[in-house]
Amino acid sequence: MPAAETLSWIGNEAGHLDLIDQTRLPTELVTTSCQTVEDVWQAIKQLKVRGAPAIGIAAAYGICVAIRDLDVQTTSVDELRSKVQQAAKYLATSRPTAVNLFWALNQMTESVNQTADDTTACRKALLSMAKRIHDDDRRMCHAIGSNGAPLIQSAAGVITHCNAGGLATSEYGTALSILFTAHDLGGNFTVYVDETRPLLQGSRLTAWELMQHGVPTKLICDNMAAHVMSQGFVQAVITGADRIASNGDTANKIGTYGLAVLARHHDIPFYVAAPSNTFDLALESGNEIPIEQRDPVEITNGMGRQTAPDDVSVYNPAFDVTPAELITAIVTERGVIAPVTQATIQDLIADPSIT
Numbered sequence: 001m002p003a004a005e006t007l008s009w010i011g012n013e014a015g016h017l018d019l020i021d022q023t024r025l026p027t028e029l030v031t032t033s034c035q036t037v038e039d040v041w042q043a044i045k046q047l048k049v050r051g052a053p054a055i056g057i058a059a060a061y062g063i064c065v066a067i068r069d070l071d072v073q074t075t076s077v078d079e080l081r082s083k084v085q086q087a088a089k090y091l092a093t094s095r096p097t098a099v100n101l102f103w104a105l106n107q108m109t110e111s112v113n114q115t116a117d118d119t120t121a122c123r124k125a126l127l128s129m130a131k132r133i134h135d136d137d138r139r140m141c142h143a144i145g146s147n148g149a150p151l152i153q154s155a156a157g158v159i160t161h162c163n164a165g166g167l168a169t170s171e172y173g174t175a176l177s178i179l180f181t182a183h184d185l186g187g188n189f190t191v192y193v194d195e196t197r198p199l200l201q202g203s204r205l206t207a208w209e210l211m212q213h214g215v216p217t218k219l220i221c222d223n224m225a226a227h228v229m230s231q232g233f234v235q236a237v238i239t240g241a242d243r244i245a246s247n248g249d250t251a252n253k254i255g256t257y258g259l260a261v262l263a264r265h266h267d268i269p270f271y272v273a274a275p276s277n278t279f280d281l282a283l284e285s286g287n288e289i290p291i292e293q294r295d296p297v298e299i300t301n302g303m304g305r306q307t308a309p310d311d312v313s314v315y316n317p318a319f320d321v322t323p324a325e326l327i328t329a330i331v332t333e334r335g336v337i338a339p340v341t342q343a344t345i346q347d348l349i350a351d352p353s354i355t
C-alpha cells in the first residue's frame with residue numbers, strides 16, 4: 001500500500017483531484033494536482049495514474065473537475081448535463097483497454113441523468129457518485145485479498161507482472177491485495193516481480209509497494225520467468241486484469257499471456273485478480289478487446305537514453321490477451337471463479353443479487 005493516497009479529492013464540489021505521480025516513483029513520492037479535465041486526461045494518458053481501477057476512479061473525479069467552476073446560480077441542469085456528457089466523451093479517449101474507465105464514466109453520466117432537475121443537487125450527486133466508486137473499490141480490493149489468500153498460502157514463491165497494487169487501485173490492489181493478505185496471515189513466500197518492460201511498472205511500482213509492506217521481494221527481468229519456473233522457485237502466478245470478456249479471455253499488461261503459457265508448461269496455477277467492474281460481458285471473447293498502442297519512444301528511449309537505432313520501426317502494444325483456457329481461476333470480490341468458463345462467469349458476475 002503506498003505511503004500516500006493514490007488518489008484523493010480535495011475540498012467540496014468546487015475542489016480538485018490530487019494523485020500520486022507514478023511516473024516519478026520509486027525515487028520520488030510526489031503528488032500532482034488536477035485542476036482541469038485536461039489535467040486528468042493527461043494524467044491518465046501519461047500514466048501518472050494507471051491501473052484499471054485507478055483510471056476509472058480518476059475519470060469519475062475528472063467529471064467533477066470538469067464542472068467544479070460552474071456557477072450553479074446561472075447554469076441550467078441541461079447545460080450541466082451536456083457539460084458532463086462532453087467531459088465523459090473526452091475522458092473516454094484517454095486510454096482504450098481498461099473497461100473500468102468506461103464503466104466509471106457510465107456510472108457518472110447515469111447518476112447525473114437520474115438526479116432531480118436542480119443544478120446544485122446534480123453537482124453534489126456527481127461528487128457523491130465519484131466518492132462511492134472510490135470507496136467501493138477499497139471494499140472490493142480487500143475482499144479480493146481475503147478470497148484469494150488461501151490460494152497461495154502454502155506457496156514458497158509467486159510471480160507477478162506489472163502493478164496490480166494500491167497504486168493501481170484505491171488502496172491495497174487486486175493481485176497485490178492477495179499477496180499482502182496472505183503475507184499478513186503468516187504466508188512465507190517470496191514474490192518474484194517481473195520488471196515489466198517497457199515502462200517498468202513491476203520494478204518501479206510493484207517492488208516498491210511489496211517492500212514497503214515487508215513482503216520478501218525478488219526483482220527479475222521479464223525474460224527470466226521461464227528459468228525461475230523451471231527451477232521450482234514459484235508455485236503460483238498472479239496478475240491483475242484490464243478487461244475480461246464474457247468467456248474469461250483476459251487483457252492485461254503486455255507479457256501476461258507469455259507468462260500464462262509458461263505457467264501451463266510448468267504446471268503452475270495462473271490466477272487473475274479483478275473486481276467485477278473489470279468484466280465486459282458485452283464482449284464474446286478477447287478478440288474484441290481494443291489493445292492500446294503506445295508511443296515507440298517508450299521502447300527506443302525507455303531507460304533515460306536511446307537504446308535503439310534512429311528511425312527503427314517499432315511495435316508497442318501495451319496489453320495482450322490471455323485465453324481463458326490458460327487461467328486457473330479469477331479471484332473477484334464476490335468469490336473465486338474456477339474453472340473459468342462463460343457459465344461460471346455468468347453465475348457470479350451477471351447475477352445482480354450477488355454484491
Ligand code: MRU
Nearest residue numbers: 050051052162164168240241253
Ligand atoms: O499500463 P498500465 O500500467 O495501466 O497497466 C496496468 C495493468 O496492466 C494492471 O495489471 C491492470 O490494470 C490491473 S490493476 C489492478
